[in-house]
Structure formats: C-alpha cells, structure tokens
C-alpha cells in the first residue's frame with residue numbers, strides 16, 4: 001500500500017498507508033485526534049531530471065508554507081545613460 005501525507009493543523013505533516021482504491025481526504029491525527037487533510041505530493045521523481053524535481057519540490061513547499069522574502073535579491077546596476085548627441089554614433093554593446 002502506498003504512503004499518503006496528511007497535515008494536522010497542530011502537529012504538522014505525517015504519513016499513513018491506505019489502499020489506492022480508498023484513500024480518505026481527511027483522517028484523524030494520531031497524536032492529537034484533530035482532523036488532518038491529505039496533501040498532494042509529487043510521485044515518480046526518479047524519472048525526471050533534478051531541475052524539474054527541484055521545481056516541483058519548491059512548488060509543493062511554497063503551496064503549503066509560503067516563504068517570506070527577507071531581503072532584496074541582487075540589484076542590477078542600471079545602464080549608463082548619456083545625453084550627448086555625439087555618443088549616438090558610437091557602437092552599442
């Protein structure tokens with residue numbers, strides 16, 4: 001039987017085995033007896049390349065626990081702008 005992930009609002013993520021024909025969408029948490037919802041998780045990761053696997057992992061992680069940006073990403077230096085009309089004849093990079 002395959003493992004399915006469930007998320008309890010109090011205890012976090014845990015796994016349970018269920019037959020594929022009868023997978024419940026919610027189960028009772030094994031620790032606090034709260035209602036835990038089934039998570040959608042990626043399957044068949046061995047058949048895809050690592051870049052795609054990283055994208056799927058980051059998408060799954062951000063779906064359930066969005067990351068907060070704490071700093072600005074690397075700043076790009078703006079292109080120098082000149083207003084001298086003679087510079088228009090110079091070759092462009």
Ligand SMILES: [Zn+2]
Pocket residue numbers: 008009010011012029030031032033034
């Ligand atoms: Zn719980």
